[in-house]
Amino acid sequence: MGSLFDFDLELFIGAGAYICGEETALINSIEGKRGEPRSKPPFTCACGLNNKPTVVNNAETISNVPWIINNGGDKYSTIGLKDSPGTKLFCVDGSVKHPGIYEEPIGTSIGELIFNAGGGMLTGTEFWFAQVGGSSGHLILQGLLDEQPQYGKDPKVSMGSGAVLVIDKNQDIKKLLLSWIRFFQRESCGKCVPCREGTFRLKAIIERLNNGNFGQNDKDDLHKLIWTLDNTTLCSLGKFSVTALQDVIKYKLLKDIL
């Protein structure tokens, strides 16, 4: 673009670990180490890749840069919400007619994503809830469908990954719980005990819940494990492993575990 600035672009191919979405685990992996989060501080802006100051952004964020250079930041800020400007790639999936990835302005409500972009519920199914933001996201019931996923501190519904998984009333909540905890147990990097042991033990309890062998001890342990994972893990993966389970309890979606 007429400037004398020049730079090299180097591409690293990771093995696809979920935890490498955490920036320090990603940096470790690029350095050839295990993909495990580092204790913070120091933060990556001061000490990141090869101990140098590092900016970490994902490909979706960087893909906005050409448009901003061509059209200006002020114009970009007119799209979306004041505190969360721009567009977002929303992945609408589950019991909808047209699952897919849709680019929409931030500020699009969950209901609009499901019933406009996603084409509404599959024929013969009835909306139960949506999980917004990925496997670590909260469960959104009918009354919250007008909410707009966004960034920032403590929004009512966090954007997370932008995924909207739609669940209908025919789905088996016990199987969903098992699917969520199996995912987190498999993806736990194992660096800290509460997550390494906690997700493993929680999975065993949810398996017993599915097999009809869930007892009072399991119920007591379940609540202790939820607290431990929510409050004591090194990174957010451990905490997020129980977000959906906490919402299942909060909204009384499964009376066996109350």
Ligand code: SF4
């Ligand atoms: S919370 Fe889980 S993923 Fe995060 S550091 Fe601990 S073991 Fe690893």
